[in-house]
Amino acid sequence: MKDLIKIAMEYKEKAYVPYSNFRVGAAVRFDSGNIYGGCNIENVSFGATNCAERTAIFSGVKEGEKVISEIAIVADSEELIAPCGICRQVIVEFCSKDSKIILAKNEEEYIIKTIEEIMPGAFTKDFLK
Template sequence: MKFSDHMIKKWEIVMSLKEAALSVREKAYAPYSNFKVGAALRSTSGEIFSGCNVENVAYPEGTCAEAGAIAAMVAAGEQKLAEVYVVASSPQPVPPCGGCRQKLAEFGNRDVKVTLATVEGDEFETTIGQLLPGAFDASHMEDS
C-alpha cells in the first residue's frame, strides 16, 4: 500500500501527540496517588504542547495534565486547540475531570478530537462537545 504525503503527515502528527503525552506522563509529580497522567495538545498552528499532573499534599492545590498543557500553549502565545491526547495508567481510558473539560471547551471548538488512552495502548476517541455538552461559554455572558 502506498501512503500519500497527507496520510504520512497525519500519522506523524498523531504519533507525535501520543509520544509527547506518554513522555510527559513519566515526569508527573504524583507521590500521593501514584496516578500519573500526561496530556499533549496540538494548537491550530500545528505546534504541540504537553503537560502532566502535579500533586500537592493539600490535594485541591494540584494541577491536572490537561491544564498544564493548556497553560504551556497560552504561555507560548497560542489560544486555539486542534487536537488533544490524554494518557494514564488505568484499566480503561480516563476522561478529563469536569474542570478540565471546561478548560478544553474554552480553547477548542466542540468538534475538536480528544483521544483518551491507557499506557497499554487502549484508546477512545471523542470530542470536546461530547465530553461537555451544553458547555458554558462566552455567549452566556452577553447582555440580552
Template structure:
C-alpha cells in the first residue's frame, strides 16, 4: 500500500530547497519507485528560462540515473493554495517510464491533495 502522506511530506520538505529567484514559484516532488525508494526533486530555475528544470523531472532523472525505471506514484507541491500539477513536458517525461494508471498527487500548500492518473492528465501522449 502506498503511503501518500509520506510522499506529500517529502515533497513539501524538498520544496524548501527550490531555486526559484525569477518566478518565486517553489515546487517539490516526491517520486515512489516500484522498489519502495522515494526520489525527491525541486525546481531549479535559470536566467535563460529553457534551461530551467522542473521538480518532477529532477526527481525522475535522479531515479533513472540511480537505476530505477518503474514507478508507482508522484506527489507535487508548491506554495499555492490551488492544486499544482505537472507541466506538459513533465507529463511526457513521466510517460516514458510510467503507465496510464500511474498516480499523481496534486497538492495544495496546506497538504490537501487530489489524485489523477497520468492517462487522465496526458490522454494522447507519445508512447502510450
C-alpha cells in the first residue's frame, strides 16, 4: 500500500495546475498487479480539466485493465481529500466491493475506505438490467 502512496506522491509533482495551484496525484493497482499513475491536468476551460484519479484509471483501462484492486490519492492539502463526484462514479465503474480507496497525506498518514463508504447507493450497471 505504501508503494502505491509513494507513486501517487510522485505523480502529484507532475500535475499541470496553472489555475488552482492544487496538485493531486493518484496511483491505481489493478487486479493484474499493474500500477498506473496520474495527475490532475487543468485547462483554462475548466470543464476540460481531468482529475488525477481519472487520468490514472483511464491509463490502465486503455491497456486492457478492468478491475481496480486499490487506488491511492494524495493532494496539496493539510487534510485528506476524497475523490470528486465524477471520479467516484468512474471508480464505481471499475472497482469491486473489495477495492480499497486510500486517502493519504503521505506514506505514514492515510485512511482506507470502501466504495460503499465514499459512494453509498451508487448508480451501477445493475440498474440497466
